[in-house]
Amino acid sequence: MNNDNKPRIPDAQTRAREVANMRQAVRRMDALILDLDELIARLEADIRNSPLTAYRLGRSKQLIKDQKQSKE
Numbered sequence: 001m002n003n004d005n006k007p008r009i010p011d012a013q014t015r016a017r018e019v020a021n022m023r024q025a026v027r028r029m030d031a032l033i034l035d036l037d038e039l040i041a042r043l044e045a046d047i048r049n050s051p052l053t054a055y056r057l058g059r060s061k062q063l064i065k066d067q068k069q070s071k072e
Contacts (some may be wrong), residue, residue, distance in 0.1 A: 010018070047053055
């Protein structure tokens with residue numbers, strides 16, 4: 001059995017550096033996620049305020065109203 005294949009625990013300095021790198025990566029990902037959330041919110045607002053959305057909403061309301069009237 002060869003001892004070279006066994007995983008070894010890195011020294012404290014290496015662990016500290018890797019932890020710092022991971023924390024920095026998490027901070028960058030958090031910032032990017034926040035940017036994406038803001039973009040999604042802006043896109044949703046644009047969709048809500050779109051004339052096409054208003055038209056489709058009005059059309060669907062009219063279809064529902066027509067269906068209710070045809071059942072009566």
